Every structure is written in C-alpha cells, then in structure tokens.
Amino acid sequence: MALKIKYFDGKIGTSKNIGLFLGKDSKLSDFKGIFDDKINQKIVKFLKSNKKTKVDKIFSFNLEFDQQLIMILIVKKNGELQSEKLGAKFYDYIKNNNLNNVLVLGSNFSSVKNNIRFNEFMHGAELKAYEFDLYKTKKNKKDININILKSKNQIDSKIKYKLDAVLNGVNFTKDLVSEPGNILHPDEYAKRLLKLKKFGLKVTVYDEKKLKKLGCNALLGVGQGSIRGSYLVTMEWNGNKSKSKPLAFVGKGVCFDTGGISLKPARFMEDMTYDMAGSAVVVGLMKNFALRKAKINAVGVVGLVENMPGGNAQRPGDIVKSYSGKTIEVLNTDAEGRLVLADALSFTEKKFKPNFIVDLATLTGAIVVSLGSEYAGLFSNNDKLSKEIFEAGEKVDEKAWRLPLHKNYDKLMDSKNADMQNINYVGGAGSTTAAQFLQRFIINKTPWAHLDIAGMAFSKYAGALNSGGATGYGVRLLNKFVEDNYE
Numbered sequence: 001m002a003l004k005i006k007y008f009d010g011k012i013g014t015s016k017n018i019g020l021f022l023g024k025d026s027k028l029s030d031f032k033g034i035f036d037d038k039i040n041q042k043i044v045k046f047l048k049s050n051k052k053t054k055v056d057k058i059f060s061f062n063l064e065f066d067q068q069l070i071m072i073l074i075v076k077k078n079g080e081l082q083s084e085k086l087g088a089k090f091y092d093y094i095k096n097n098n099l100n101n102v103l104v105l106g107s108n109f110s111s112v113k114n115n116i117r118f119n120e121f122m123h124g125a126e127l128k129a130y131e132f133d134l135y136k137t138k139k140n141k142k143d144i145n146i147n148i149l150k151s152k153n154q155i156d157s158k159i160k161y162k163l164d165a166v167l168n169g170v171n172f173t174k175d176l177v178s179e180p181g182n183i184l185h186p187d188e189y190a191k192r193l194l195k196l197k198k199f200g201l202k203v204t205v206y207d208e209k210k211l212k213k214l215g216c217n218a219l220l221g222v223g224q225g226s227i228r229g230s231y232l233v234t235m236e237w238n239g240n241k242s243k244s245k246p247l248a249f250v251g252k253g254v255c256f257d258t259g260g261i262s263l264k265p266a267r268f269m270e271d272m273t274y275d276m277a278g279s280a281v282v283v284g285l286m287k288n289f290a291l292r293k294a295k296i297n298a299v300g301v302v303g304l305v306e307n308m309p310g311g312n313a314q315r316p317g318d319i320v321k322s323y324s325g326k327t328i329e330v331l332n333t334d335a336e337g338r339l340v341l342a343d344a345l346s347f348t349e350k351k352f353k354p355n356f357i358v359d360l361a362t363l364t365g366a367i368v369v370s371l372g373s374e375y376a377g378l379f380s381n382n383d384k385l386s387k388e389i390f391e392a393g394e395k396v397d398e399k400a401w402r403l404p405l406h407k408n409y410d411k412l413m414d415s416k417n418a419d420m421q422n423i424n425y426v427g428g429a430g431s432t433t434a435a436q437f438l439q440r441f442i443i444n445k446t447p448w449a450h451l452d453i454a455g456m457a458f459s460k461y462a463g464a465l466n467s468g469g470a471t472g473y474g475v476r477l478l479n480k481f482v483e484d485n486y487e
Contacts, residue, residue, distance in 0.1 A: 001140040003091065003244060005122060007148045012366040016147065018063070019070045019090070019104035024046060034105070039063065046071055046310045056086050058093045068099060080120040081397055085464050087124025095144060101148045119156055122148070123163040127465045130171055131474075132178040162292045166479055167287030170472035171331035177457060177470035181256035181273045189255060189276070193233050193282040193283065193302075199290040202236040212405040216343040218322040222336040223305035225260055225313025232344060234351075235300040237288045239293060246297040248354035249286070249478065250344050252337045252361035253279030253304040260307045260333030261315055264299040274470065275337070277457035278360035279304065281474035288479055295487055301348045307333070319418045323347050324441050329416040334421045337363050338437050345441045347450075355486075356385055358446040359438070361454075361473055366430030368455040377452035378474070379435035385447045392481035397464065398473050400451060409436040 018412045020031075031040050042061060050057060050073055055476060057073040072090060094102055125146070128164040176184065176192075184192075190205050197203050208230055211220055216232065223230030236246070238434050243277050257275040258264060263271070279302035286300040314320075320339070324346040341359055348357055366369065367377040376393075378400040380386035391398045412433050415421035419441060435450050442448045456473040463471060 001131060001133075003126060003142045004143050004145065005126070005146045005148065010113065012226070016101050016103040017060075017068045017070060017094075017099045019072060019102050019146075021073050021105070022073045022186050024051065024053075024073070024075060037070075039069065041069065043069075047073075056082075056089070058090060060093075060097070060099070062069045068097075070094065070099065070102065073151065080117050081122035081395065083114045083117045084124030084127065084180070085397075087121040087126075088128035089124075090121070091125035091128045093132070093142075096145075099146045100142055102158045103149060109304050117159075119159045119163055122146075123167065124465060125171065126167050128142045128467065130174055130467055132174065132469060134178075135180075137410050143324075165292035166476060169284035169479070170341055171284075171357060172287055173277075173280045173284030173472045173475050174341060174466075174470040176283060177274050177277045177472075179273070181306070184273075184276075185255050186223065186226075186231055186253070189253065189304050190229070190231045190233055190278075193235065196235060196283075196287060196290070198478075198480055199287060200237070201286060201290050202234075202425050204234045204236075204240075205433060206232040206234075214345065215321065215325075217320045218328055218339040219303050219305060219343040221318065221320045221330065221344060222254070222260075222307050222333075222339050225310035226257075226305050226306035226308040226311075228306045230306075231304040232258050232264045232347065233302050233304060235302075237286060237289045237294065237296070237298045239289065239295050241265060242297075244357040246352055248298045248342065248348050248352055248357040249282045249298065250348055250357060250359040251279035251282035252276070252344075252359075252363065254337055254340065255306050257307045257334070257435045260308060260336065261309050261313050262332045262334040264334060273346050275362050276304070276475075277362050277470070278337075278451075279359050281453070281457075281472075281478070284472065284475045285478050288475060289482075290369070291398060294482070298481060298482075299348070299354065301344050303344040305336075305340055307336045322441065324443055326420065326440065329418040329421040330425045331421050331425065336436070337361050338422060338434055340454045341438055342441045345438060346443060347445055349442060349446050354446060355384070355487055356449070357442070358389070358449045358451065358478065360451045362448075362451045362457050364431045364434050364454055366434075367452040370403070370431060371401055371455055373455045373459060375399045376456045377431050377435075378402045378449060379405050379439075379452070379476040380447075380449040381405065381409065381439060381442065381445070382447035382449070383392045385449050388450075388485045389449055389477070389481055395462045395484075396476045396480050398456075398477035398478070403432055403435075405432065405436055409433050410440075413440075
C-alpha cells in the first residue's frame with residue numbers, strides 16, 4: 001500500500017470521498033456553492049455539537065452510498081508540529097476506514113482561522129504512511145490516493161521542497177534500519193553509501209586495510225569475528241562556498257550485534273538489526289542536506305561493523321590501541337558501540353576540525369530504563385550545543401533530555417591494565433559512564449553532544465508521526481537544529 005498525492009485545480013468529482021477543513025468559527029456561508037443545503041445543515045450540526053471541544057477532531061458521514069464527507073475540525077493553534085500530527089491523524093482515519101480515494105478541499109483551508117500549515121499537514125500524512133514490505137510476497141496493492149484541490153497561492157513550493165527532502169531522509173533512515181542483518185551487512189551498507197554520490201555528496205570508504213594503517217584498532221576489534229568487512233565511511237556536503245568549519249555528525253553502525261563472545265540472550269536478539277540506527281540517522285540527515293541544497297558545510301561519519309562470535313573474535317580481556325593512541329581494555333565484547341565511536345570521533349575531530357560533533361548511537365539499555373521511549377539521552381560538554389538540540393527536539397517532538405557528565409565518573413572506567421576499560425564493573429550510571437568513556441576521545445575540546453537513541457530508534461507500537469518499527473528518530477531533530485542555528 002502506498003500513499004499517492006496529487007495537487008490540481010478543478011471541480012469536485014462525484015465518485016470521490018471529500019475532505020473538508022473546518023474551524024469552530026466556520027459559517028454556513030463558507031460552504032455555499034460547494035454542497036447543497038441538506039449537506040450544509042449536517043456540517044453546521046456537527047459544528048454546533050462540537051462547539052465546546054478543545055481537541056482537533058475528524059468525523060465523516062455519507063454523502064452518497066459510496067461517498068463520504070470527511071470533516072477535519074481544527075481547534076488547536078500550535079503551528080507546524082500540530083499541523084503534522086493532524087495530517088498523520090487524517091491519514092490514519094482514511095486508512096482505517098478504507099477511504100482510499102479522497103479529494104481534499106485545500107482551497108477552503110485558508111478560510112479556517114488558525115495557524116495550521118497546509119504543507120506540514122500533508123507532510124504529516126506522508127510521514128505516517130511509511131511501510132516496509134520489501135520482503136512480503138503478498139503486498140497490499142490498494143493505494144491510498146489523496147487529491148488536493150488547491151488555490152493558486154496555497155502550496156508554498158519552497159517549503160514543500162524542504163519537507164520532501166526531510167521525508168526522503170527520514171524514509172531512507174527507516175529503510176536502512178528495517179533491513180535484516182543478512183542483507184544489510186557492512187559490505188552491502190558501504191556499497192549503498194557510495195550511491196549517494198549522485199546527490200552531490202562526496203563519499204569516501206575506508207576499508208580494513210586503510211583502517212589498520214590509520215590505527216583504528218578499537219573499531220576493527222569489534223568486527224574481527226565476522227566474515228564481513230569493517231568500514232569507516234565519510235559523507236561530505238559542501239553547500240556553503242566559504243571555507244567555514246563543517247558541522248559533524250557521527251553514527252554507530254553495528255549492522256548486527258550478537259554481543260560477540262559476551263553473547264546476548266537469544267530472546268529479542270533479532271531486534272539487534274537496528275543497532276546500526278545511529279549511522280542510519282546520519283546517512284538520512286546527509287541525504288536530506290544534499291536534496292534540499294542546505295547552505296552549510298557538513299560531514300557525516302559512520303563506523304560499519306558486525307559483532308559476531310568466531311574463531312578470530314575479540315575476547316574479554318583483550319587490550320586495543322585506539323586511533324587516538326589511548327589504550328582500551330575490552331572487559332565485555334557487548335559494550336562494542338563505544339569502541340566503534342571512539343575511533344570515529346577522534347578521526348572526525350582530527351581530519352575535519354569541525355565546528356561541533358554530534359554522535360548518535362543505540363548505545364545502552366540503561367537509557368531505556370531511565371527515559372523509556374519518550375526521550376533520547378543527551379550528554380554534552382557544551383551548554384550552548386545542548387540547549388540548541390533540546391529546543392529543536394521540543395519543536396519537532398523528537399525529544400532529548402540532558403543527563404550529567406562529571407570527572408568523578410571517570411574512575412569507574414579507569415583500568416588497571418590500560419588507559420581505560422570499556423565497561424563499569426561497579427554498576428550503576430550505565431548510560432553516563434558510556435558517555436564519559438566517549439568524551440575521552442574528544443581530544444581537542446571540540447563542542448560535542450552524544451545522543452543515546454536506544455529507546456527511540458525502533459518502536460513496537462506506532463507513534464504520532466510514524467508507524468510501528470523503525471522510527472527515523474533524529475533526522476527531523478537534527479535538521480531542525482541545523483535550520484534554526486546554523487543556516
């Protein structure tokens with residue numbers, strides 16, 4: 001099933017279901033010439049019965065035997081986010097009621113006194129419509145068609161262009177996260193990223209040979225038990241002609257995480273295909289920047305590995321030397337994401353000398369215990385950067401909550417045999433100590449923020465703007481963060 005949207009100027013047909021926008025202040029005269037008196041009276045009755053309501057509502061009644069009028073009552077006045085949520089709610093309504101062919105009277109939208117934005121309304125419907133059915137042999141071939149009868153100046157083409165780019169980036173992220181581990185292993189992932197060159201991104205793949213030469217032994221150690229390769233991939237977007245420092249985004253790309261020798265329990269291990277979600281967010285974000293020709297310089301860096309037990313797998317107790325030169329005692333091979341990020345962060349800081357670094361990772365189960373599936377964990381060495389990310393998250397409903405970093409946590413990660421160890425054996429503060437570990441690899445005090453998205457990247461149930469499964473969390477958040485502060 002796919003959502004197909006068309007915009008046109010024309011007359012109302014007789015065979016389509018009709019969507020109509022209403023406000024609490026709508027009057028009978030607003031619909032004269034559109035419907036006959038009998039239908040107008042039904043609309044007025046609906047408005048009267050909902051005069052005191054404080055929530056947006058969607059309701060329908062029959063016009064003909066096979067034709068319904070869908071009334072979208074707009075009450076709230078909360079700007080673009082509310083517009084998107086109402087659009088998603090509208091999509092759910094027509095899907096759940098099998099109203100697969102709808103003509104929306106966008107032309108009456110401006111007569112409703114509110115600040116709901118039509119472009120964002122349709123964007124919300126498109127976000128909600130995502131489905132991953134690539135491997136189903138029997139697909140639902142019945143598309144949902146929404147035709148928009150619009151006025152000349154209603155659709156802002158510049159806004160739509162940007163929203164389409166965001167949608168494309170979000171859906172690409174969801175596609176990557178949804179792929180099974182036998183398909184999207186590191187070798188295949190790296191090949192797919194090379195295809196992004198056609199959008200204007202400069203893509204560079206560092207394979208195992210190059211990574212060994214660079215000294216990225218923390219990242220390589222994670223993947224050495226797999227028959228698949230390990231990679232670091234950089235994606236550069238130069239949308240600002242000045243030689244300004246790039247904005248850097250780094251993602252953990254563990255394509256499948258068995259835990260390695262420190263093997264995970266079998267139950268729910270199938271969900272570990274989404275342990276590469278941090279990298280997928282970075283990829284989707286960079287594709288979005290390229291598609292909408294963002295006027296920034298940005299770089300995305302992803303570490304791609306597969307964490308498998310095997311004859312050559314990393315052992316608990318192994319010591320590796322990271323790209324930064326610091327040594328790490330690997331006490332638990334299931335604390336692998338921080339090893340990948342350790343090299344990726346230091347490499348990004350040294351090579352690109354960025355304005356800031358934001359990393360994303362499904363890093364700890366502890367963050368799910370702390371914040372559930374409502375907030376990502378936010379850790380940062382910079383108050384300004386942290387505040388900007390927090391505020392952007394509130395605006396797009398991809399929320400992040402700042403948690404502490406402090407030098408006193410360092411003693412929990414200090415090792416007797418190396419510069420540090422990769423887990424806190426004392427217990428407690430699992431997410432904070434993981435972030436404290438990562439902070440050690442920001443060598444030159446670059447402003448840095450870490451987003452632990454373990455509770456946000458994948459959902460068993462649907463959210464306001466996404467279906468169940470991969471959520472695409474992070475693309476809209478970071479796009480808004482960049483738009484508001486760096487463009």
